[in-house]
Amino acid sequence: METAYLQSFLLVVECGSMSEAARRLDLTPAAVAQQIRTLERELKAPLLARAGRTVQPTEAGHQLVQRARGVLREVSDIKALLGSEAAGGELQIGTINTALHSVLPDILAHFVKAHPGVKVFLQSGATATLHKAVQQGELDAAVCLYPNFALSKTFGWSLLREEPLVLLAPSRLARRDPHELLRTSPLIRYDRNLGGGKQADRYLRTAGIVPQERFELSSLLAIAMMVNRGLGVSIVPDIASPLLDGLLVAKIALPLGSEARRFGILWLRSSPRLRLIQGLVASANAVTSPVPARS
DSSP: OOHHHHHHHHHHHHHTOHHHHHHHHTSOHHHHHHHHHHHHHHHTSOOEEEETTEEEEOHHHHHHHHHHHHHHHHHHHHHHHTTTTTTOEEEEEEEOHHHHTTTHHHHHHHHHHHOTTEEEEEEEOOHHHHHHHHHTTSOSEEEEEOOSSOOOTTEEEEEEEEEOEEEEEEGGGTTSOHHHHHHHSEEEEEOTTSHHHHHHHHHHHHHTOOOEEEEEESOHHHHHHHHHTTSOBEEEEOOOOGGGTTOOEEEEEOSSOOOOEEEEEEEETTOTTHHHHHHHHHHHHHHSOOOOEEO
């Protein structure tokens, strides 16, 4: 069975259109239709059915969709292990939203320049979800926070950045005492389900501050924009994002010490794509403050 035909089938299902899939593959619709008919003959089952102007998978087609992605992934793993992807290959990378809005675009720009033939697929999520996906082989690597437990020796980890907590406040309040601002201004909370939000909550408790809560959300950039609009203040990790440039927001150091949020790249040391992962880590260290990798 031609794996290229399986890829065409999956693309047709994704597009809902044979002509659109053909356009993306730079083939004629007749060529794509021929590939699908070949698959149907080999599998002895109809895979697609017309529904108005679109095509949808049949019951057999749905079953093939579930299996085909895994088959293609296994084939790609075999190629990577045998070294036949020296000029190309693919990486499935998970990322927390903060990295997407800060260092990851620069890391990827460096990486694709060094590895122009590599396809990169990105998936965003929380650290716990990404850690599990890397562990189960669903992701090759993740740009995420260091988990709140010790990593086993099966994982590699490269620290990219440490971010202490700071108080975000409107620029006009930059010279005010941070604890006074936290007691007297509305608080825009960083989501307490996330690592940085939990750290901020611990800081408030340690400082004995009962804030006037106004909002609670998970986007650091949205928090910064709300602070910029004068809607309140917030305790957040000190992220480095170009998207904050131009906002009238001050980062004020906090009087009490606090643990820094640590994020970096996580991967399995036994990954068949280790060569590409190491390239990603090298690119990350080239565009951030280099920190030695632990693997």
